[in-house]
Amino acid sequence: MKLHLQILFFLLTWFNLSATPAFAKVALPSFAVSFQNTENPNLKSELKIGVSNFARSSILENSFSQIEVFWERSVIENPARKVVQGAGSVFKVGDNIAGFFVNRIKNGTNGKIAIVGRKMSPVETVGNSLATEGKQIELFNTSFQKDNIFKIDGVDKTWGDITSDFNNLKKQYGTIPDNILQNSLMYKANLVWAEKIKTQGYTIIDLGNPTNEIAQSVFYNMEVQTIFP
Amino acid sequence: MNLEIEKFKKEIAKLDFNSELGFCFLEENVYNENTENEFFQYKLKNDLNKIISFTYYPCNRPVTSNEIALILIYPNGGSTNLSDFLAYKQLNRRLSYEDVLQYRFKVDCDKLEQSIQFQLQKISTLLNGELKIYLMTEEWIFIPMHDPRDDY
Numbered sequence: 285m286k287l288h289l290q291i292l293f294f295l296l297t298w299f300n301l302s303a304t305p306a307f308a309k310v311a312l313p314s315f316a317v318s319f320q321n322t323e324n325p326n327l328k329s330e331l332k333i334g335v336s337n338f339a340r341s342s343i344l345e346n347s348f349s350q351i352e353v354f355w356e357r358s359v360i361e362n363p364a365r366k367v368v369q370g371a372g373s374v375f376k377v378g379d380n381i382a383g384f385f386v387n388r389i390k391n392g393t394n395g396k397i398a399i400v401g402r403k404m405s406p407v408e409t410v411g412n413s414l415a416t417e418g419k420q421i422e423l424f425n426t427s428f429q430k431d432n433i434f435k436i437d438g439v440d441k442t443w444g445d446i447t448s449d450f451n452n453l454k455k456q457y458g459t460i461p462d463n464i465l466q467n468s469l470m471y472k473a474n475l476v477w478a479e480k481i482k483t484q485g486y487t488i489i490d491l492g493n494p495t496n497e498i499a500q501s502v503f504y505n506m507e508v509q510t511i512f513p
Numbered sequence: 514m515n516l517e518i519e520k521f522k523k524e525i526a527k528l529d530f531n532s533e534l535g536f537c538f539l540e541e542n543v544y545n546e547n548t549e550n551e552f553f554q555y556k557l558k559n560d561l562n563k564i565i566s567f568t569y570y571p572c573n574r575p576v577t578s579n580e581i582a583l584i585l586i587y588p589n590g591g592s593t594n595l596s597d598f599l600a601y602k603q604l605n606r607r608l609s610y611e612d613v614l615q616y617r618f619k620v621d622c623d624k625l626e627q628s629i630q631f632q633l634q635k636i637s638t639l640l641n642g643e644l645k646i647y648l649m650t651e652e653w654i655f656i657p658m659h660d661p662r663d664d665y
Contacts (some may be wrong), residue, residue, distance in 0.1 A: 306612040341515045344604070396590070404660040410653060415589045422590050424659040431566050432585045433544060440544040442552065442568060450661050451610050465665060475661070503662040 310354050321383055384411035387492030388512055393485035395422040400478075400507045401491030402485060422486065423479045424507075434473040465502050474503055478510040514543055517571040517625060518553040521581075524629045525555055525567060528637050534648050535559045549575060562588040563648055565640070569629075572622035581618040581629070583636050585644070587653040596640060597656045607657040 350445055381385040384406045397419055401407040415421045422428050426443065432466055434441045449469040453460050465471055481488055522541070530536040536557035545551045553569040564586040572579040583595040596616040600608050603616075618636060621628040646652055 307541075351532075380638055386641055404663050406655070408655075411588065415591060418589070420590055427591050427593070427655055428598070430594050431586050439550050440552075441550075442570075442577065442582075444568070444570070444580075445663070447610055449577045454661070462665075470662065472556075501662065501664060501665055 381410045384410050384491050384494050387464045388490035390488040392487035394460055396486045397442050398422045398481040398486040402493040402497050402504050403495045406491050406494045434476050436472045446470050480506045482511050515551050515571050530557050574607040579620045579622050581632050593654045601656045609659045
């Protein structure tokens with residue numbers, strides 16, 4: 285009898301242990317479905333808007349297909365990795381946002397999210413994805429800085445001033461040397477912005493160098509040194 | 514205050530952005546007052562927390578001058594320059610700084626008053642026409658722009 289009880293106990297224990305991986309296998313598809321429920325309908329509905337919304341639908345169409353491609357890749361390479369979602373998300377290193385991975389993070393307090401990275405295309409893809417979820421995003425680019433005023437050397441400068449100055453330098457030098465770049469309005473405004481997002485409690489996501497650029501960037505290097513010294 | 518800015522204020526006050534679009538006055542500011550860098554901003558806001566921002570750059574100003582810039586600002590923090598919008602509509606690709614130059618709202622400093630009137634009227638027509646959907650709904654526009662920092 286004792287032997288029977290021991291065998292029964294062994295079988296019950298073995299059955300319970302074997303149930304865990306079975307549950308994990310079931311959990312994966314439900315994760316994939318939750319992505320589709322949160323991301324895709326928004327983007328797809330925006331693609332249906334029509335001709336009058338050409339500008340937005342066009343860029344989102346690109347972002348959408350990119351997101352799909354990266355999503356498939358991330359599922360294949362790392363099925364356990366979750367896509368960040370929800371208004372109260374806390375980001376962590378390794379999180380996948382729209383196909384790009386968080387390389388470094390500074391969690392903030394003001395509810396706003398700033399994104400930096402070596403190239404602007406991934407930064408904008410991530411920014412647009414989070415903005416579509418309704419998050420307050422800020423990037424250092426035309427779309428987000430167009431109306432901001434930057435106090436540079438005691439003078440208020442618009443984004444128009446900053447981009448015009450940069451263009452004038454390009455005309456003058458062709459390829460602008462680093463020492464001139466560091467005195468440009470663009471560089472100084474970028475520094476003002478990096479200090480602002482650091483001191484005003486933004487959550488700052490650094491995507492690192494997802495496109496594996498070989499050349500160093502004085503702008504990105506300055507942002508990293510300012511935000512993550 | 515720069516006399517040109519006075520003229521611009523007088524002209525913009527004549528336009529109605531409320532009855533059709535529901536935008537009310539938000540604020541106006543003169544920056545770098547009484548210096549060569551002086552410029553003026555005039556902002557309107559609607560119930561959806563969208564903002565229309567006019568910037569007037571006087572003639573003889575260094576770097577950016579004799580120009581009206583119109584920017585739509587969205588609650589998500591993004592913004593769209595009307596000149597970028599017009600350029601993108603035409604070119605339908607990622608834009609460079611040079612692509613937008615011919616779509617800017619430049620004023621003729623020799624015929625300032627008429628020129629300001631003309632450009633403001635043009636802007637007003639666009640806002641009440643093809644941009645209306647972006648002003649009166651939750652819609653927002655993202656224009657892909659080349660970031661010059663990416664070249665360095």
